[in-house]
Amino acid sequence: MGGFGSGSWFRLSSKGTTESQHRIDIRVLKRWGHVKPGEFSSGVWLWSRKGKSTGMVVYCVNSDESMVLNYRHRPRGGEWETVEQRIHFAKAPCNYGGYRLWFICPKCTRRVAVLYGAGKYFLCRHCYGLAYTSQQESLQYRMLGKARNIRKRLSRGNTVFDLFPMKPKGMHWKTYDRLRDEARRASAIGWGILGRRFNL
Numbered sequence: 001m002g003g004f005g006s007g008s009w010f011r012l013s014s015k016g017t018t019e020s021q022h023r024i025d026i027r028v029l030k031r032w033g034h035v036k037p038g039e040f041s042s043g044v045w046l047w048s049r050k051g052k053s054t055g056m057v058v059y060c061v062n063s064d065e066s067m068v069l070n071y072r073h074r075p076r077g078g079e080w081e082t083v084e085q086r087i088h089f090a091k092a093p094c095n096y097g098g099y100r101l102w103f104i105c106p107k108c109t110r111r112v113a114v115l116y117g118a119g120k121y122f123l124c125r126h127c128y129g130l131a132y133t134s135q136q137e138s139l140q141y142r143m144l145g146k147a148r149n150i151r152k153r154l155s156r157g158n159t160v161f162d163l164f165p166m167k168p169k170g171m172h173w174k175t176y177d178r179l180r181d182e183a184r185r186a187s188a189i190g191w192g193i194l195g196r197r198f199n200l
């Protein structure tokens, strides 16, 4: 699984960028009042560009468990076909109580907040080889990657979510302090940008 800061996260791809695709975002579904435990709900997701409609998906949400998408897709040079796709949700507990919801990408099973209709099915951006273009996101992932690499150097197997590792035996305090400060600054920049983007 590609984590924060793995180089492939922001490598540009000839297949296009996330911005140019129809996207379904679980945070938006939630904001619209869906994904409530024990409730069924449905709606229509519409996309347009410059005032012209570019696509439409009918979605039925089953509680906070899964949803089914119904739409029509036309492969390049082919005939229109009807597609039905089920997407399951994953729950991750939050530190401050409750839980956060993710889509489980139907192809690679990664937990993601956004799925893209770049082909016949809605899949994560890794599966479609889509890249973010904005400088800000690139900086964000670079900073989180930097923080993670420092943590890895200090103690194997740690991630940005764990407590900061202790000073390894044999390392100078000066070196450890410098690395810790660098990691903190990089995390703050990375998560700060994340927070502003998604209003966390």
Ligand SMILES: [Zn+2]
Pocket: 105, 106, 107, 108, 109, 110, 123, 124, 125, 126, 127
């Ligand atoms: Zn995927």
